[in-house]
Amino acid sequence: FFECYYFLTFPLFNHIISLLRSTIFNKFQQKEQQLTTHERRLTLVDLLRKQPGLRVPELAESLGVSEGTIRNDLNALEGEGRLTRFHGGAMLSDQGIFQNSSFSTRFRENAAEKKVIARYASMLVNDGSSILLDASSTAYYLGIDIQEKKRLRVITNGLDVARLLARNSTNTVILIGGVLNLDGSSVTGLFSENIIEELHIQRAFVSCSGFSLERGMTEVHLAEAQLKRKAIESSSELIALVDSSKFGKEDFTHFARPEQITHLFTDSLISPDWASRLQRARLSVTICEAEVAPIK
Known part of the structure; x- marks a missing residue:
């Protein structure tokens, strides 16, 4: 009887134990996966805090996961309001991205328009180019799009874009010396202007x-205008980065006449009236759409 009972119950017992083990393991695995996702996203945020502008492939390699997983994480974090997506990567939304709140505020203003302008303008930057970037938020977006270019010679008075592009060891980044402005985002003054006079720049990418x-x-700001004026004098080409919110506004001092502009990039929110006025003025203009197309 006992022998018969053993043979009847033992397989059933093993089956029950197997089911229990499977259930416990699955629950543990699900919990572990949740923790792993949570921890990975915390690590991702930490990486972006330390290195603003990291691209999806770099994040995937650093965290040892697929690019698809990183994109899902970035979408989730953007949904939580913790970061801002851009083409190929992301940046944190809090003021910790930059060293000053003034630049952080400008960085968010008309962000979509500035991103698309930067993306089009980036097609004018090739490996080995000698360029000047001003300290504008639009120029910073341009820096994001060209950070994988090689052997760039970059002249800038913008601290944030200098830090960004200096991460590429093939680049030479010249941070113009001078007086640190109150908001801590740029350097201006006589020293800066004297340095620029000694340089030959292929293209100056400048906003206003x-x-x-x-x-x-x-x-x-008068000091910023004076510096940009000197930069334009030392550059073969002036590339104007002007989002649609800037048209029709006149601020304290001018630094470039319309006829000095080699090419102007703006976004598709420009009014039909202003688009027509630029055309009548015979300015070389690209109105940047969301989908990038070659400059004609």
């Missing part, structure tokens, strides 16, 4: 706080 056909590109 206002644009009109009467005064051209204008700037709120």
Whole structure:
């Protein structure tokens, strides 16, 4: 009887134990997966805090997961309001991205328009180019899009974009010396202007706080305008990065006349009236759409 009972119950007992083990293991595995996802996203945020502008492939390699997983994580974190996505990567949304709150605020203003302008303008930067970037938030977005270019010679008075592009060991980044501005995002002054006079720059990528056909590109701060004026004099080409919110505004001082502009990039929110006025003024203009197309 006992022998018969043993043979009847032992397989059933083993089956029950197997089911229990499977259930416990699955629950543990699910919990572990949740913790892993949570920890991975915390690590991802930490990486972006330390190295703003990291790309999806770099994040995937650092965390040992697929690029698809990273994109899912970035989408989830963006949904939580913790970061801002850009083409190929992301940046944190809090003020910890930059060293000052003023630049962080400008970085968020008209962000979508600035991103698409930067993406188009990046097609004018090739390996080995000698370029100047001003301290604008649009130029920083351009820096994000060109950070994988090689052997760039970059002249800038913007601390944030200098740090970004200096991470590429093939680049030479010249941070112009001078007086550190109050918001801590740029350097201006006589020293900066003297350095620029000694340099030859292929293309100067410059933004502005206002644009009109009467005064051209204008700037709120006199020192910034003077520096940009010197940069334009030392550059073969002036590439104007002007989002649609700047048209029709005139600020304190001008630094570039319309006829000095080699090419102007703006976004598709520009009014039909302003688009027509730029055309009548015979300016070389690209109106940047969401999908990048070659410059004609």
